[in-house]
Amino acid sequence: MRDKRIKLIYFSLGGSEVKYIELSWAKVFALASVVILIIAFIIGSSIGLFTDYYQDFRIKSLNNINSTLRSQLKDMRQNVMEFQNKMAQLEVNDNEERVIAGLGKIDKDIREVGVGGTAIALTEETSLLPRGTQEELLDTRSIIGQLERRIQLLIDSKGEIDNKLKDNQLKLKHTPSIRPVRGGKLTDSFGWRLDPFIERIKMHNGIDIAAQEGTPIYASAAGVVEFAKSNYRPNKGYGMEIVVDHGNGVKTRYAHLSKISVNVGQKVNRWDIIGRVGETGRATGPHLHYEVLVNGKHVDPLQYILE
Numbered sequence: 001m002r003d004k005r006i007k008l009i010y011f012s013l014g015g016s017e018v019k020y021i022e023l024s025w026a027k028v029f030a031l032a033s034v035v036i037l038i039i040a041f042i043i044g045s046s047i048g049l050f051t052d053y054y055q056d057f058r059i060k061s062l063n064n065i066n067s068t069l070r071s072q073l074k075d076m077r078q079n080v081m082e083f084q085n086k087m088a089q090l091e092v093n094d095n096e097e098r099v100i101a102g103l104g105k106i107d108k109d110i111r112e113v114g115v116g117g118t119a120i121a122l123t124e125e126t127s128l129l130p131r132g133t134q135e136e137l138l139d140t141r142s143i144i145g146q147l148e149r150r151i152q153l154l155i156d157s158k159g160e161i162d163n164k165l166k167d168n169q170l171k172l173k174h175t176p177s178i179r180p181v182r183g184g185k186l187t188d189s190f191g192w193r194l195d196p197f198i199e200r201i202k203m204h205n206g207i208d209i210a211a212q213e214g215t216p217i218y219a220s221a222a223g224v225v226e227f228a229k230s231n232y233r234p235n236k237g238y239g240m241e242i243v244v245d246h247g248n249g250v251k252t253r254y255a256h257l258s259k260i261s262v263n264v265g266q267k268v269n270r271w272d273i274i275g276r277v278g279e280t281g282r283a284t285g286p287h288l289h290y291e292v293l294v295n296g297k298h299v300d301p302l303q304y305i306l307e
């Protein structure tokens, strides 16, 4: 049978004596349990302490992150507000350009459409934020959304202005604006006058510019030759004449010519020589009879001479 006792040997501190303690197994177990409990306690409290320390560290670092993020949000908000000011300046410029192009201004209300109206929904994440931060965040997002729309509107407006300016340029190119004969003398204006042929008051549908026979006649704007007549009856009508269609309902007539230099259907530009001054038809001397018609109605050609 095994001995149920255990011998522990230890040396006394002072000497070289060897001492024996005899313990029963029960006592050994009890002692071991106490030792294990103590160790467990030490480990447990260490873990606890470490965990506390770690949590503390985590909280501190999260606090740091949090305050960094909040100050970043403030900075961004500041930037976004600066963008708003710059955007407002761009919108002022845009409205100026619109006016120059002959387009209407865009109202502030229309540009800022949706301001305040676009409540961005609280998400589960943002609802956890402190109220102040939450408001700042949602407000900033709403401003960014609004800036996006304002930028789009600016882009659209720029396109509209470009098109309008091109259109205006084209219109200008096709609008009579010069005196078709260089020099010469304006002998008769537009309106009622005494007709030299019948000696009665009659409507004069254009202006007469007296000039030497053969003086070049220039097209007063870009267009297409709609009509060119070289056969005529003496002392009757316009004599040799040209009609140029400038589009947009605008036409010009050049009459009493001595020579026609263009053909029907031919495209002409302003300053192209289309014919020569003469006295064909009902004329008392060499001159150009010049008419401007808008939507079939005669208007005063002087309104279309901008030199």
Ligand SMILES: [Zn+2]
Binding pocket: 188, 204, 206, 207, 208, 288, 289, 290
């Ligand atoms: Zn005339």
